[in-house]
Amino acid sequence: MTQPYPDHIRLGPGEDSVILLDQTQLPNRLEERQVRSLAEMIEAIRSLRVRGAPAIGIFAGYCLYALSRQLEARGWKGPALLAELEGLGAALAGARPTAVNLSWAVDRMLRAARGSAGEHMSEALGRECRAIHQEDQDMCHKISEYGLSLLQSGDGVLTHCNAGPLATSRYGTALGPILLAQERGISLRVFADETRPLLQGARLTAWELQQAGVDVTLICDNMASIVMKNGWVQACFVGCDRVAANGDTANKIGTSGVAILARHYGVPFYVLGPTSTIDLSCPDGDHIPIEERDGEEIRSLWYREPMAPSGVKCYNPAFDITPHTLISAIITERGICRPPYSLSLPALFSPPQGEPSYSP
Numbered sequence: 001m002t003q004p005y006p007d008h009i010r011l012g013p014g015e016d017s018v019i020l021l022d023q024t025q026l027p028n029r030l031e032e033r034q035v036r037s038l039a040e041m042i043e044a045i046r047s048l049r050v051r052g053a054p055a056i057g058i059f060a061g062y063c064l065y066a067l068s069r070q071l072e073a074r075g076w077k078g079p080a081l082l083a084e085l086e087g088l089g090a091a092l093a094g095a096r097p098t099a100v101n102l103s104w105a106v107d108r109m110l111r112a113a114r115g116s117a118g119e120h121m122s123e124a125l126g127r128e129c130r131a132i133h134q135e136d137q138d139m140c141h142k143i144s145e146y147g148l149s150l151l152q153s154g155d156g157v158l159t160h161c162n163a164g165p166l167a168t169s170r171y172g173t174a175l176g177p178i179l180l181a182q183e184r185g186i187s188l189r190v191f192a193d194e195t196r197p198l199l200q201g202a203r204l205t206a207w208e209l210q211q212a213g214v215d216v217t218l219i220c221d222n223m224a225s226i227v228m229k230n231g232w233v234q235a236c237f238v239g240c241d242r243v244a245a246n247g248d249t250a251n252k253i254g255t256s257g258v259a260i261l262a263r264h265y266g267v268p269f270y271v272l273g274p275t276s277t278i279d280l281s282c283p284d285g286d287h288i289p290i291e292e293r294d295g296e297e298i299r300s301l302w303y304r305e306p307m308a309p310s311g312v313k314c315y316n317p318a319f320d321i322t323p324h325t326l327i328s329a330i331i332t333e334r335g336i337c338r339p340p341y342s343l344s345l346p347a348l349f350s351p352p353q354g355e356p357s358y359s360p
């Protein structure tokens with residue numbers, strides 16, 4: 001597997017801390033960070049040292065487990081320990097609002113804690129956080145296989161932001177089929193949007209694909225139109241942070257613009273993500289909370305000196321909503337969902353009936 005940095009999220013010695021690759025330092029520095037306190041853990045999520053919907057869910061699982069080990073070492077147990085973990089979990093889940101995987105993972109960990117009668121709560125949490133991580137690896141591999149079935153050798157793929165191994169556990173979602181193709185000698189040409197203002201495409205996607213030996217071309221976000229007009233793009237692959245019941249999808253800011261361009265140029269537009277990113281309790285995109293971030297990320301973050309007048313008002317939404325009408329298919333680990341999503345998404349969660357509802 002062309003994984004440029006295996007285990008970018010893992011438990012520290014003694015399993016009472018979490019070690020992460022600090023993604024704010026990429027691609028210039030490979031720096032790990034060990035976090036032990038709740039404040040450090042929340043800061044790592046909010047500052048995007050660890051980021052990507054599945055990755056922050058995996059991270060939160062390890063964090064709750066590490067915190068439970070610290071508390072048990074100080075004598076906490078039973079209902080008092082559970083109440084404390086409930087509070088810690090709520091704080092972690094509130095670190096970022098848009099990606100449903102964060103709250104999904106916290107809820108799953110707390111269910112494991114509540115069901116841990118007769119054993120140390122940390123033992124149940126240790127099993128659950130490892131299961132979340134392992135399941136994500138398996139899901140990303142399946143998503144990659146389904147996604148690759150939509151491509152052929154020589155295709156051009158445009159992607160936005162970063163949905164590779166750094167945003168997940170391995171392979172990734174949007175980048176998974178591309179990395180799997182590389183492993184199998186299937187040649188693809190990738191156009192990576194830099195993805196302002198946080199440049200996950202430039203800093204992370206270009207780095208991951210270059211490390212894997214993939215033919216990647218970095219473009220500014222405003223160049224997506226011309227590469228599609230030139231006929232260089234046969235598919236757009238993007239990740240997701242929350243998929244509503246009707247298929248409306250939240251993803252990094254600028255994704256909906258890519259979808260509109262794809263529709264204009266007749267390029268298939270695919271969303272790739274695990275079923276843990278699908279929120280059937282959310283009826284449509286209007287009900288997905290959109291995180292807004294500090295305007296300094298626009299005014300000055302990447303520049304030796306601010307590139308805009310000091311304090312100029314900025315609007316910095318971190319995500320936008322792509323209407324389900326612009327999405328050609330949603331690729332999950334349980335199959336390829338095509339419209340109408342209001343029917344095909346719930347079918348993913350019905351008891352498996354042999355083959356997935358849609359196979360490639």
Ligand SMILES: CSC[C@H]1O[C@H](OP(=O)(O)O)[C@H](O)[C@@H]1O
Nearest residue numbers: 051052053163167239240251252
């Ligand atoms: C595989 S999910 C990746 C998803 O998360 C990113 O957001 P952020 O970098 O702010 O965590 C982006 O929306 C990606 O598509």
